[in-house]
Amino acid sequence: GQQLNQSPQSMFIQEGEDVSMNCTSSSIFNTWLWYKQDPGEGPVLLIALYKAGELTSNGRLTAQFGITRKDSFLNISASIPSDVGIYFCAGPTGNRDDKIIFGKGTRLHILP
Amino acid sequence: NAGVTQTPKFRILKIGQSMTLQCTQDMNHNYMYWYRQDPGMGLKLIYYSVGAGITDKGEVPNGYNVSRSTTEDFPLRLELAAPSQTSVYFCASSMRMLAGKYFGAGTRLSVL
Numbered sequence: 001g002q003q004l005n006q007s008p009q010s011m012f013i014q015e016g017e018d019v020s021m022n023c024t025s026s027s028i029f030n031t032w033l034w035y036k037q038d039p040g041e042g043p044v045l046l047i048a049l050y051k052a053g054e055l056t057s058n059g060r061l062t063a064q065f066g067i068t069r070k071d072s073f074l075n076i077s078a079s080i081p082s083d084v085g086i087y088f089c090a091g092p093t094g095n096r097d098d099k100i101i102f103g104k105g106t107r108l109h110i111l112p
Numbered sequence: 113n114a115g116v117t118q119t120p121k122f123r124i125l126k127i128g129q130s131m132t133l134q135c136t137q138d139m140n141h142n143y144m145y146w147y148r149q150d151p152g153m154g155l156k157l158i159y160y161s162v163g164a165g166i167t168d169k170g171e172v173p174n175g176y177n178v179s180r181s182t183t184e185d186f187p188l189r190l191e192l193a194a195p196s197q198t199s200v201y202f203c204a205s206s207m208r209m210l211a212g213k214y215f216g217a218g219t220r221l222s223v224l
Contacts, residue, residue: 004154042215042216042217090154
């Protein structure tokens with residue numbers, strides 16, 4: 001079936017560094033959703049993208065809807081310790097909610 | 113704001129036992145969902161509901177049942193627990209289909 005491939009799977013960075021991660025699909029998406037999951041918690045929606053080429057920011061986070069509609073990117077600027085967690089991309093492959101799929105996540109670690 | 117509340121937070125079951133995972137939301141959302149998350153994986157949709165009295169299967173419904181008698185509550189029932197159902201279960205709700213979802217904190221279930 002369809003899959004969302006997130007890259008990288010895991011990142012180790014220094015506090016203050018910028019972070020980039022991406023999500024790709026073999027099929028076209030009309031919506032991209034980015035979530036963050038803190039340890040022991042449920043995912044929290046960070047950014048939603050609805051149009052190809054759209055660039056949306058939420059504080060230090062910026063996400064882009066790729067123009068091919070098969071990818072999306074999430075950037076975090078000037079990382080801080082509370083950015084640690086798992087970042088998931090998700091999107092609907094159809095008009096029905098049972099077609100929303102999630103990537104396996106990018107796990108962000110911040111080195112002291 | 114309570115948001116989405118799940119109980120219990122942790123549970124250990126023996127093979128063949130039954131249990132109900134409770135989920136309630138106070139945001140008056142019509143759409144509610146149950147996901148499971150296995151280690152290192154994204155979330156997979158078990159069941160969802162578009163409103164009171166209406167439920168539908170997601171990607172991995174086998175071994176589970178749901179009901180939606182009120183807008184607020186969406187319990188998930190495991191009838192005959194199996195080791196393959198060891199997972200973290202998340203309930204979520206949203207205002208619109210395909211919109212970003214609000215997740216509960218999760219129920220960690222082990223079947224031994």
